[in-house]
Amino acid sequence: MARGRGRLKILGRGWSLSELSAETGADAARSDPPRHRAHLLGVGVGCVFLTGFCELPTPSGAKTMASPQGSLEFGGPLGAAALMLVLPATMFHLLLVARSGPARLLGPPPYLPGPEALWSPRALQLVLAWLGLQAALYLLPARKVAEGQELKNKSRLRYPINGFQALVVTTLLVGLGVSAGLPLDALPEMLLPLAFAATLTAFVFSLLLYLKALVAPASALAPGGNSGNPIYDFFLGRELNPRISSFDFKYFCELRPGLMAWVLINLALLLKEAELRGSPSLAMWLVNGFQLLYVADALWHEEAVLTTMDITHDGFGFMLAFGDLAWVPFTYSLQAQFLLYHPQPLGLPMASVICLINAIGYYVFRGANSQKNTFRKNPSDPRVADLETIPTATGRQLLVSGWWGMVRHPNYLGDLIMALAWSLPCGVSHLLPYFYLLYFTALLVHREARDEQQCLQKYGLAWREYCKRVPYRILPYVY
Ligand SMILES: NC(=O)C1=CN([C@@H]2O[C@H](COP(=O)(O)OP(=O)(O)OC[C@H]3O[C@@H](n4cnc5c(N)ncnc54)[C@H](OP(=O)(O)O)[C@@H]3O)[C@@H](O)[C@H]2O)C=CC1
Numbered sequence: 498m499a500r501g502r503g504r505l506k507i508l509g510r511g512w513s514l515s516e517l518s519a520e521t522g523a524d525a526a527r528s529d530p531p532r533h534r535a536h537l538l539g540v541g542v543g544c545v546f547l548t549g550f551c552e553l554p555t556p557s558g559a560k561t562m563a564s565p566q567g568s569l570e571f572g573g574p575l576g577a578a579a580l581m582l583v584l585p586a587t588m589f590h591l592l593l594v595a596r597s598g599p600a601r602l603l604g605p606p607p608y609l610p611g612p613e614a615l616w617s618p619r620a621l622q623l624v625l626a627w628l629g630l631q632a633a634l635y636l637l638p639a640r641k642v643a644e645g646q647e648l649k650n651k652s653r654l655r656y657p658i659n660g661f662q663a664l665v666v667t668t669l670l671v672g673l674g675v676s677a678g679l680p681l682d683a684l685p686e687m688l689l690p691l692a693f694a695a696t697l698t699a700f701v702f703s704l705l706l707y708l709k710a711l712v713a714p715a716s717a718l719a720p721g722g723n724s725g726n727p728i729y730d731f732f733l734g735r736e737l738n739p740r741i742s743s744f745d746f747k748y749f750c751e752l753r754p755g756l757m758a759w760v761l762i763n764l765a766l767l768l769k770e771a772e773l774r775g776s777p778s779l780a781m782w783l784v785n786g787f788q789l790l791y792v793a794d795a796l797w798h799e800e801a802v803l804t805t806m807d808i809t810h811d812g813f814g815f816m817l818a819f820g821d822l823a824w825v826p827f828t829y830s831l832q833a834q835f836l837l838y839h840p841q842p843l844g845l846p847m848a849s850v851i852c853l854i855n856a857i858g859y860y861v862f863r864g865a866n867s868q869k870n871t872f873r874k875n876p877s878d879p880r881v882a883d884l885e886t887i888p889t890a891t892g893r894q895l896l897v898s899g900w901w902g903m904v905r906h907p908n909y910l911g912d913l914i915m916a917l918a919w920s921l922p923c924g925v926s927h928l929l930p931y932f933y934l935l936y937f938t939a940l941l942v943h944r945e946a947r948d949e950q951q952c953l954q955k956y957g958l959a960w961r962e963y964c965k966r967v968p969y970r971i972l973p974y975v976y
């Protein structure tokens with residue numbers, strides 16, 4: 498099947514963009530008996546179980562703390578262990594299925610990749626070089642230094658606000674690289690080994706973070722993630738704001754390497770499509786444009802991330818390290834991956850409707866997030882001073898009109914509307930491009946429940962009053 502200058506080659510169990518017809522080592526590896534890989538998986542699972550479920554004593558010198566909820570989140574150690582296997586497995590499943598002919602979300606993967614298809618020293622070098630570049634940009638002088646929320650010891654950490662600047666410099670560097678012959682269009686063929694290298698990096702990084710937390714003072718530990726169970730604590734993360742000098746690992750990872758890698762992968766998929774079919778499709782343009790807007794917006798409003806529960810409440814462990822470094826770039830680019838292998842016709846009228854849906858979603862998302870951030874920074878700011886509020890015993894107030902009087906999480910609603918707009922350009926013939934919408938709904942429903950729990954603890958009766966005044970959580974009159 499040949500179109501444009503490039504060629505899509507069917508590999509029987511999947512699609513390859515390779516121009517070479519010779520069977521590569523990776524291809525050959527696919528015919529390995531799955532028995533061997535099942536054995537390896539078994540050994541991996543065994544290790545996790547051995548180290549985590551024997552209720553090992555708390556590592557010497559470690560300070561343990563009960564979760565403020567009194568119970569463990571994410572299903573405790575068993576849930577955490579399951580998630581540590583299921584999340585990477587899901588990511589690899591999606592990467593394999595997106596390039597397969599049938600592209601069935603719920604079917605089996607087209608083949609089980611062998612070690613040769615996953616492991617590539619070059620991919621690991623690329624991942625480490627990318628992290629190094631982003632770390633260097635993080636250290637550049639910032640236009641502003643922001644203070645985080647007050648910590649247990651009453652101090653506040655300082656954070657550089659130069660994420661957008663890093664995005665601009667990265668764009669310039671990538672542009673220069675591509676015009677000098679950097680083969681960005683080779684990236685789509687490397688997604689599997691890159692995702693594996695990113696997962697490995699996240700795992701090793703989480704291990705180092707876990708060890709670092711053993712010597713951290715008690716005041717530096719997160720409210721969750723310090724149960725004493727190594728599996729659970731490794732997953733959730735023990736230290737709240739792990740740093741070396743002024744370099745904050747969690748803040749760095751949350752916004753920069755993963756989000757920027759996501760749009761870079763999208764761009765590589767767009768370039769590859771242009772090479773194969775003469776020009777990128779309208780659907781590919783929309784997906785690239787919408788997601789670039791989302792990432793640029795996050796970096797432009799970088800300071801706002803300092804009030805999210807990831808920064809203020811959650812420790813930095815495998816969940817966030819893997820989420821930031823591997824899950825975001827390799828699964829959030831799923832729609833663009835799908836479109837490269839399954840081109841979808843999209844007319845202008847439908848494209849306009851989809852743009853409108855994305856614009857509505859963005860309007861709600863940005864409006865709600867900015868209203869809360871403005872209010873939290875300065876309640877007498879003229880843009881929010883007229884809004885109705887409920888006082889709380891902590892001295893802080895809760896908004897009960899404006900966006901936050903419509904539902905208790907209007908920002909989630911806007912985000913979900915955008916998620917729908919990102920899937921629609923992929924048509925309705927496959928469920929696969931709607932994975933993000935389904936996963937994101939589950940993530941936000943769970944996140945909303947965690948946040949409610951935390952707010953109830955923080956604000957007590959005032960929160961109950963807020964729930965009475967604003968009865969719906971995310972979708973008015975439905976949920
Ligand atoms: N794309 C992705 O993968 C993800 C995106 N997101 C997005 O990140 C953004 C941030 O989400 P998240 O950190 O979960 O939570 P929110 O930004 O919704 O923050 C929740 C906090 O806001 C404060 N708050 C709640 N209600 C009120 C009110 N009525 N008045 C004033 N303050 C209130 C409380 O904190 P306090 O009172 O202490 O200020 C509460 O803990 C969202 O837009 C979400 O959609 C989130 C997760 C994943």
Ligand SMILES: CC(C)=CCC[C@@H](C)[C@H]1CC=C2C3=C(CC[C@@]21C)[C@@]1(C)CC[C@H](O)C(C)(C)[C@@H]1CC3
Pocket residue numbers: 584751752791794795802805807816817819820821824825
């Ligand atoms: C399934 C899994 C591995 C879970 C880990 C969850 C993480 C992927 C997400 C937790 C909170 C996130 C946020 C964003 C990206 C996804 C993660 C890391 C975010 C940076 C996306 C851009 C937004 O504008 C945001 C800055 C508000 C947002 C913050 C939370």
